[in-house]
Amino acid sequence: MVVFICNACGQSIKKSKVEKHFQLECANCNVLSCIDCGKEFVGEEYAMHTSCISEGEKYQGKLYKGPTVDTPTKGVRKQEQWLQKFQDTAKSTSLDPKIAQLMEAIASYHNVPRKRKKFENFAINSLHVLMLE
Numbered sequence: 001m002v003v004f005i006c007n008a009c010g011q012s013i014k015k016s017k018v019e020k021h022f023q024l025e026c027a028n029c030n031v032l033s034c035i036d037c038g039k040e041f042v043g044e045e046y047a048m049h050t051s052c053i054s055e056g057e058k059y060q061g062k063l064y065k066g067p068t069v070d071t072p073t074k075g076v077r078k079q080e081q082w083l084q085k086f087q088d089t090a091k092s093t094s095l096d097p098k099i100a101q102l103m104e105a106i107a108s109y110h111n112v113p114r115k116r117k118k119f120e121n122f123a124i125n126s127l128h129v130l131m132l133e
Helices: 015-025 043-048 055-063 074-091 097-107 116-125
Strands: 003-006 012-014 031-034 040-042
Touching: 003 015, 012 015, 040 043, 074 097
Parallel strands: none
Antiparallel strands: 003 012, 003 031, 031 040
């Protein structure tokens, strides 16, 4: 979970609550700092900050030996395969044009949930899709 600190008021804010903080609580907030990595984000840049340093990196410092840069982690590989399925399906010629457009919209996100309930929430909240049962 990514948590930021508002540089205007000093409040800690979860990523999901940043928009509400901008709109209702702190009109002067234009720079956010990530608690874990210390990077500063101006305006809407915070939205692209989806992953951060691990606890091992943070607390072990020079002793930390993480995965090599060349090989993506298992989670990254799974996510890439998941997004590739959407891209392949969107290119299929047998799809209804509206569904193909929805698949392309989904494929444009890099953090599409893989589990059903979280995916449904993502589709409802991010893509404004009405789920019919």
